Amino acid sequence: MLDSAPKTPTLKCGRAAQMETEGGSDSKPMLDLHSLDDDLVQKMVYDALVWSSLHGLVVGDRNVQRSGTVPGVGMVHAPFALLPTAFPENQWKVASEVAPIFNELVDRVSLDGKFLQESLSRTKKVDAFTSRLLDIHSKMLEINKKEEIRLGLHRSDYMLDEQTKLLLQIELNTISTSFPGLSSMVSELQRSLLRNYGEHLGCDFNRIPSNDAADRFSEALVKAWIEYDNPKAVIMIVVQPEERNMYDQHWLSFTLKEIYPFMLFLIQP
Template sequence: MWPRRGMGLVLAGFLRACWRSWSMMLWFGALSMGLSSGIKASRTKKVDAFTGRLLDIHSKMLEMNKREDIRLGLHRSDYMLDAETNLLFQIELNTISSSFAGLSCLVSELHRNLINHYGKDLELDSRRVPGNTVVSRYAEALAKAWNEYNNSSAVVMLVVQTEERNMYDQHWLCVVLREMHGVASIRKSLAEIDAEGQVLPDGTLIVGGQTVAVVYFRAGYSPNDYPSESEWRARLLMEQSNAIKCPSISYHLVGTKKIQQELAKPNVLERFLENENDIAKLRKCFAGLWSLDNIDVVKSAIERPELYVLKPQREGGGNNIYGDRVREILIRLQQEGSEELATYILMQRIFPTASCAYLVREGICHQDHAISELGIYGAYLRNKDKVIMNDQCGYLMRTKVSSSNEGGVAAGFAVLDGIYLT
């Protein structure tokens, strides 16, 4: 059964001083675009079949000398607030299918409306609920990309899963795109694109008889999205076209944990940013990230597994490894001398403050101790050397019971929530 979406009944409190740090998204947009231009095959290709297939497609684009003059990224940077230091630590950068732009806005407005009606009784001020405009800003970014393509009869194509669980969030974005910008959209699975798609000699992507200006991926981030060669043919077809990909294959690869680990290394940020204060602020938000060829860190994780998270290249909910399983897997991989070590990274585990929360799921309200995770949405669009858009667009707050490790809403681990600045 598909998990039903839930929501927090009482907004999650959040420190105003930490909230101001959401401006970092502007730097992450430029960083992601810069990193995507330098993606190369790595030793993860030898053992991670899924990432290997993505790298194969990327290599073919390099061999073709495929140029992506117009580049669009709709991304989300996720953070947790560390209880001991009151610092925000980044735990993930999502570069493909950053979901809940539609539903997160609705939850924010619902909370604001409830406070307007019952704020005096609750002693809450609706002005402390930050505005959330991500769905309109994402629609604006897609419309601007569509405009850069310069074909008024072309459409935006959402690449969706065959049995899509999050269709209403996607539909909300498409409605705003149509009503505010007059841009039509279509929805196709990877298998449908393989069956109905073609690339004309001039690079134009045609799917179901319609010219596609922008390909917006809401699927394709998981091995489960590629059950046959049909889906891989579709991905390659789109990459070979001159349609604007959101994201392109190289931008998708920036979201892998190994690439994100590179950001924390010395002199990497300096390649993309000049301001030393900006660089220092970014480094301060990075949680500890280590490859498994760091013997000292692996030894520490085996001895104190509760202080680490073992992360594979991909996410999507339910893939991270915690607790005693961290020790078990590390010992097994060491004993086997397995190259599978290269497909994981270790991340510092963040311990946010747990507080009493009321979580509503399937119409039933549950009281529990809960923690929250903040996501900041961003949009980055450029045409050759001209940056057309680089903005923070809104936020996502997810709340889960403190005993749960994973935090995915679509995967059934968390609920959508709002923010109340304290």
């Protein structure tokens, strides 16, 4: 059943080029986005914006004062794709299987101070942020500072090569690993849309993989906290001033509160 949305101005929704399925260039695309009826697209966009507002898939509006400092002021929906992109299941499994390997690699590299300093020496000359981090790291090496408890929260970004159909890693984020909260909700948004419109699109919402990144990040933070074996220890989430993406960070703290109510942690705006 299609609910008729109230009459509103035409909502903007770009249409990307169609993606092909795993079979290659001779296969039919999962969905020809350019053949969708405009009225149907408008209804889906309207429902998606309502869903985003109700569920907190939002960021601060840069055009509104205090949108990055006061929660609830000047919120707009976060950018998202209206429909999921067709992606080969075997390549998705590859990305999942190599994630622990990359995690292990990053951990081992982090323990080799000399290698880090030498490998990033050229980057240090042109990037102030990296330079500052390496200076701190160098001072820790000088005083032989070692930490037995380590936690890495990583995010790998991939694209599918159109010609070879192989998975290509764009980057491995070890510092800016944002959107565990909002990305989890994008999956739920698309599942909701396909649940309501899947019959018209010929798509099955059950084929969208679940995304529990926020839960897994929270679980990792708690495990690190437990390793400290100090009931007075806290998890401190520092939200920098004018942070338009504060809601993604608040989703993480909210998940910690809901799943682990015994935890002590501090949010410092």
